[in-house]
Amino acid sequence: MSGVVVAVGLLGCGGSEPGQDPFEPVGHTEQQIVGGIEARPNSIPWIVSLKQDGSHFCGGSLVRVSNKEESDIVLTAAHCVYDGLSNATASAGAHDLNRPTSTQETVGVTRAVYHPQYNPDTTLNDIAVLKLDKPIKFDTAVTGACGQSSGMRPNLVPRLAGGNTRVPVCLPASGERVAENTMATVAGWGLTREGGYDTSSILLQVGVPVLGHQEVANSYRSQGIVIDENAMFGAGYQQGGKDACQGDSGGPLVVQGAQGYVLQGIVSFGVGCARAGLPGIYTRVSHYIPWIHTQIRSLSAVR
Template sequence: MRFMSGVVVAVGLLGCGAPEGEQVPFETVGHTDQEIVGGVEARPNSHPWIVSLQQYGSHFCGGSLVRVSDKEESDIVLTAAHCVYDGYSNVTASAGAHDLYRPTSTQVTARVTVAVHHPQYNPDTTMHDIAVLKLDKPIKFDTSVAGACGQSSGMRPNLAPRLAGSNTRVPVCLPASGERVAENTMATVAGWGLTREGGYDTSSILLQVGVPVRRHQDVANSYRSEGIVIDENAMFGAGYQQGGKDACQGDSGGPLVIRGAQGYVLQGIVSFGVGCARAGLPGIYTRVSNYIPWIHTQIRSLSAVR
């Protein structure tokens, strides 16, 4: 959630690209730092899978807790590759947070010990912008339903009936491999990023915004004029044609979720955009369903929870 050399080049990656002190030269890609635009404060604990990735106590990206076994705990977080591509020293993950300036007893923090970004991640094209993080200790869930995922205590706007409980730490559900989300499906993005393009202040309060999934061809055409290729297998766009609502820098790596039969499903990871909430240029998200076998392989090799 920090400006990088104050330079903005073509693509503004939404999460500063790297923790402070480990950033790539700005010539490769410029990073602007922003957060949820046009959103509202999330109900506390209504995104119980979201984590704040921090370095030296400063938030720089989001992430999501995922289930790794039948045990009600996890030491694995999914985020964007660009968040950790340049290193992850002194990076921690805080779960159960709402106001980062006022931690509560429900907030749990663990250190990131391993970060594996997708082997084909390309920082120039942002293709395959996904990474798996291993924590030094498992974060215990407080889900009221054993084996559950994606349970929320009433996400706003309340488009769907509330799911059980008032949980503070719950894993998000993963989509089926290869699953595609229909255009115009409403999705919810949450994060502690900037609240306007070109802003300096990230939000200490967890914000969320509802955005519709866009038709691939429209998104591809819009970004082609910016010299950016949108690969339908690896990414998708979500936002309004008129702009105004979007994820922004500092939200990078955070979850885009859609309500499914079992709970909220992690369909997207905040990846990049040109500016924030601009008309005709929706936010771009890593398509999680494209990486399910790879994610499971990483979980098997990294997780200490059995």
């Protein structure tokens, strides 16, 4: 499987250079959602922008670590941090990265722990936990809650009045599976087209249906890529046109649940972006719940 990475665009890592094979592994640059729309400001209040030396390179999600209304833990993709981090920060409450507002809070990332069985060749177990140097405080309106959004597009009935700016996302139950055709929402600041250089400073989102495993496995078999049903799933449209792209990596795919929006997927990889028959692949968060909780217990300073 060592040749797989050549065929796979890891979505945190940038577009290809002109004249190169479009599937060359690529370096960290900032990138975005294809076929999406601008998110309402603060409607995806768990998303964070991960930056290295001030440049956005991946997304992440703020999770609850205790009963306190603050967290120093972010979930992202292993491939975002596999090569190491220096001068990395996480910005919560952001919308336009070029125009920070008073709702935005940026803190340093002090530690990144990727899954011990992460395989950079097959992208299996593409999940990592980040420890922040100080906790990010949640909105007071979300006391004890998670996944609360006051205006995610399309116009879903808001659960809370007012604009939430920093809110933890809900985690799924261990082993939970999302039903085929369930609509999910992906968000990020990545590339707006495959091979492009146009990253979005504005947070974009796109709605994509979760696909059945067999359909996704068959699609990727032609590319020599094995889709592990326990560890990953696909979401998108057979005709393409809507997808995550480079720079969205590590960001959230959420599905509305009974308590709030649930982090069912982490943007992982794809062949190109928004191509017909090659949907985006997401890390299946529910497969890693015991590992996530173990990391939170050992890393978080919030008690």
